[in-house]
Amino acid sequence: MDLHKLTAHELHEMLKARKVSSREITQAVLKRVSEVEERVKAYVTVTADQALETARAVDDRISRGAEIGPLTGIPVAIKDNMCTTGILTTCSSKILYNYKPPYDATAVERLAKAGAVMIGKTNLDEFAMGSSTENSAFFVTHNPWDLTKVPGGSSGGSAAAIAADEAIVAVGSDTGGSIRQPASFCGVVGMKPTYGRVSRYGLVAFASSLDQIGPITKDVTDTATVLHAIAGKDPMDSTSVDIPAPDFAACLRNDVRGLKIGVPKEFFAQGVRPEITDAVMKGIELLKSLGADYREISMPIMEYTLPTYYILAPSEASSNLARYDGVRYGLRSKHSTDVLAMFMKTRDEGFGAEVKQRIMIGTYALSAGYYDAYYLKAQKVRTLVRQAYDKAFEEFDVLISPTSPTVAFGVGEKADDPLEMKLADVCTIPVNMAGIPAMSLTCGFQDGLPIGMQIMGKAFDEETILRVAYTLEQNTDFHAKRPEL
C-alpha cells in the first residue's frame, strides 16, 4: 500500500488498529521524498534521521499502551520560517543560511507534543515575501501538477510537499495569502486561522499584525485536526487569544442547510479569469442545492486593499527585519573594518531583491514627513476594511470568493513585473487586514491545474468555514484527484 498517499485521519485509523507503525509511515514518506524531491524541490532541509528516531519513539510509546492522538506518528512538514531547535531555520534567505535556533516555535512544539513526526523544513519566498516561491534565495519549488508552473507562495514548499505526497500534513504562514494561494495553486486545503488563534512565538516575523500560522493538508478533516493541535493561548505570544479552540475535526458536518453565503462581487473583478469565476460559482450553486442560501453583495472598499497592504506589510517588515545586522546570528559580511559598514554590507549581501524592495518601501512610508500620508492613511483604510466585513457578517455566515484570480502561472512568467505578481494576492489580502479566518479548497480545474475557492468567516468562527468546506468536499471529488509525478 502507498502509505504516503493517505491522509492523517486514514493513517490514524490504521495506527489505532495496529495495522501500521509510525516508522513504516515515515519510511514511506521519506522514500517518496527521495523519489520526487529532485523534481519538486519542496524542502530546504530534510530531517530524515531525526524523523525515523521520532517515529521509533512514538512506536515505543504506542506499544507501551500510550494514547494514540490524531497526529501521533503522522509525518509533518514545517515551513522554514518557524524555529526548530538545533535544525536549520533559514527563511530561504542568505542572511539566515546557517541559523540553528536555540528554541522551538510554539506551533512546532505543539505538533511535537501531539506526536507528529517532522520530515523537514519547506522552501518559501525569502522571509515569506512573494507569491510564487521564486524569491527563495536557494532554489525554485515546482508545482507537482505541472513542473513548469510555480507552486504559489510564500508557503509554496509546504503546499507542494502535500500535493506531491512528500508529507502527510504541513504548516505554513499567511500574511497576505501565503497559505491559501499556494494551497489553491497546488490543489490542496489550506487555512489561515483568525489572528490570535495560533501563537506566533518562534515564527520569524514578517508583518506582525498580519502574520498567522495555519495548516496545509490533503483534505478538510486534516486541516481541522492540525488547527486543533496548534491553536490556543500561549504566554509567549501576548497577541494570542484566550478563546477555547473546539475540537474542530469533531465538529465537521456534511450539512449547510440554512447557512447564508455572501458573494462579494469585487472579489470576482480585478483580473479574475472567467474559468475561475465559473468554477467558484458552480461550487456556490452546489451549496445552494444542499440547502444554503446565497446572495451577491458589494464591498467597494476592496478596490483599495492592495495598495493599503503594500504600505502596511512593508512598513512592519522594515522594522522587523532591522534585527539582521550580522552581530548575533546569520551572515556577517567579511568585507568591512568598521561596524556601520558591517551592518550595511551584511544586509546588502544577505537580502534578496524583493526583500530589499519591501524594506525600502516600508522605510520610506515610515520616514519623517511621510508617516501620516502613508502608514497612518493605510491604517485608517484598514479600519474601513474591517467595518465592511463586520457589516457583511451581520447578514451572512460566510463569504465565498476565488482564492486567486488565476491558476498556477509559469516559472519566470511574472518574475519581472512587481505589480502583476502582487495581483495574485488580491482576493486573500483583505482577510489578513481584518484578522478574520479563511480557507482555500479545490473547486475545479482549468487545463489540468487546480482552481481554489476561498471561504471567509467571522473572527473565531473557523467552525462554520470548516463545515462549509467539509460539505463541499463530501459532495464533490476534486480532492480525490492527485497529480501524477
Place this chain on the structure above:
Amino acid sequence: MRAAPLYTMKLSKEEVEHVAWLARLELSEDEKERLMGHLNQIMVHFEKLQELDTSAVEPTSHSIPVENVFREDEVGPCLSVEDVLANAPEARDDQFVVPRVVET
C-alpha cells in the same frame, strides 16, 4: 529628508540613497536604479488611497482587540550563554565580537 508634495512626486536617486541609508542597506549603482524604478512604479498605486476620505476614521493597528498582558515578575528558565552565542559570527569571553566602534 524634506517633505516633498505627496503623491505627485517621484523618488529621486538621492532620496533612494537616503532611504537606503535609513534602512542600513548598502546598494550598488545598478540596484539603486532598479529600486528607483520599482518603487516609483508601486508608489503610483498608493495615490489611489487619496480618493478615500478618512478624516473621521480611527486607525487600526490590530485587527482584534488587544490588551496589556501582565504577569508576575519572576525568574524563569532562560537560554544559556553558550546557546545564545552559538549562532554568533564571532564571539569571545561570553560576548559578541564586532569590528571596532570607538576610535582610539
